[in-house]
Amino acid sequence: MSDQHEEHSSSLGFYVGIWITLMVCTGITVWAAFLDLHQFNAAVALIIATFKATLVVLFFMHLRGAGERLIKVWVIASIFFMLVLIALSMADFGTRLWS
Amino acid sequence: MFTRTRRPPLHDSAATAHHAAHDNPALLHHFAEESQQRNAASLGMWVFLAQEVMFFGGLFCAYLIYRLKYFGDFGAASQTLDIKLGATNTIVLIGSSLTVVFAVWAAKNGRRSMLLINLVLTLILGCAFLGIKAVEYRSKFVEHHVPDLGFHMDEPTHIPGHPDIPVNQRHAEMFFSLYFIMTGLHALHMIIGIGLFLWLLIMAWKGRYTPQYNTPVEIGGLYWHFVDLVWIYLFPLLYLIDRHP
Numbered sequence: 526m527s528d529q530h531e532e533h534s535s536s537l538g539f540y541v542g543i544w545i546t547l548m549v550c551t552g553i554t555v556w557a558a559f560l561d562l563h564q565f566n567a568a569v570a571l572i573i574a575t576f577k578a579t580l581v582v583l584f585f586m587h588l589r590g591a592g593e594r595l596i597k598v599w600v601i602a603s604i605f606f607m608l609v610l611i612a613l614s615m616a617d618f619g620t621r622l623w624s
Numbered sequence: 625m626f627t628r629t630r631r632p633p634l635h636d637s638a639a640t641a642h643h644a645a646h647d648n649p650a651l652l653h654h655f656a657e658e659s660q661q662r663n664a665a666s667l668g669m670w671v672f673l674a675q676e677v678m679f680f681g682g683l684f685c686a687y688l689i690y691r692l693k694y695f696g697d698f699g700a701a702s703q704t705l706d707i708k709l710g711a712t713n714t715i716v717l718i719g720s721s722l723t724v725v726f727a728v729w730a731a732k733n734g735r736r737s738m739l740l741i742n743l744v745l746t747l748i749l750g751c752a753f754l755g756i757k758a759v760e761y762r763s764k765f766v767e768h769h770v771p772d773l774g775f776h777m778d779e780p781t782h783i784p785g786h787p788d789i790p791v792n793q794r795h796a797e798m799f800f801s802l803y804f805i806m807t808g809l810h811a812l813h814m815i816i817g818i819g820l821f822l823w824l825l826i827m828a829w830k831g832r833y834t835p836q837y838n839t840p841v842e843i844g845g846l847y848w849h850f851v852d853l854v855w856i857y858l859f860p861l862l863y864l865i866d867r868h869p
Binding site for chain 1: 663678729852859865
């Protein structure tokens with residue numbers, strides 16, 4: 526518990542740092558969208574978005590330093606099952622002979 | 625979710641009598657200690673958010689399938705969205721996430737005025753987001769880009785990068801269906817979040833939150849960050865596709 530408390534009380538400047546990083550990443554996303562990266566535009570946009578999401582979850586939502594390990598299990602499980610949802614749907618979509 | 629953790633009255637209730645050894649009157653009798661109570665509440669919010677991941681995950685999956693199926697038409701339809709408004713909204717939401725972490729920090733450290741200021745700032749930014757969204761929706765109605773309401777997209781006429789392929793109106797309409805469903809549900813979450821934060825503001829004004837008891841601020845903050853997180857994905861997927869010349 527004590528380390529969690531430290532995390533909360535010693536980090537106003539740290540939060541601002543995370544916020545600046547998120548702002549810079551937003552700028553990079555917009556800038557990258559206007560570059561011709563062929564098929565990689567979407568991948569770059571999603572990688573930046575995932576990086577931003579990771580920062581938000583770890584530091585703004587305090588997943589890093591969360592007292593309860595069960596919370597981490599839930600986060601991993603929700604991401605895993607969302608990927609299962611997408612992967613199996615795409616497997617279905619990709620193997621149908623739709624016109 | 626909040627009723628379980630609501631602070632009981634300060635006078636001699638059963639809960640306080642049972643826990644005379646603890647000096648926190650907010651500790652409910654079925655929890656052994658404060659940290660257990662706090663973890664139970666925040667785990668509850670995380671479980672709710674896991675459900676939200678599946679909920680929005682289904683929509684993102686639908687988006688992915690139609691994007692692959694109607695690739696160029698989605699790119700063309702996306703050009704009609706205003707990047708400046710979308711980017712401004714992203715900045716507004718990320719800013720509100722900062723005020724939310726400040727509010728949570730203030731609640732944990734017993735800084736009442738800082739907590740109140742940050743809750744008010746969050747509400748202002750949340751309303752600004754919805755206001756900008758309303759402006760965007762209005763222009764979509766004016767331009768007849770709303771599915772099923774006399775939908776027609778005059779510009780662009782051709783698929784980006786392929787000047788010889790005209791846009792299929794029905795496929796473009798599908799983009800706008802997903803646009804309105806996804807941003808609409810996101811906006812609904814924002815409205816609920818603003819309701820939650822108004823309630824937090826009232827309770828903070830009454831001085832309910834102390835360094836010993838601030839769980840509602842913390843889990844309200846979790847919800848707000850999640851809504852921000854959804855927008856982090858919506859912005860590039862809806863506004864920034866096929867923009868390069």
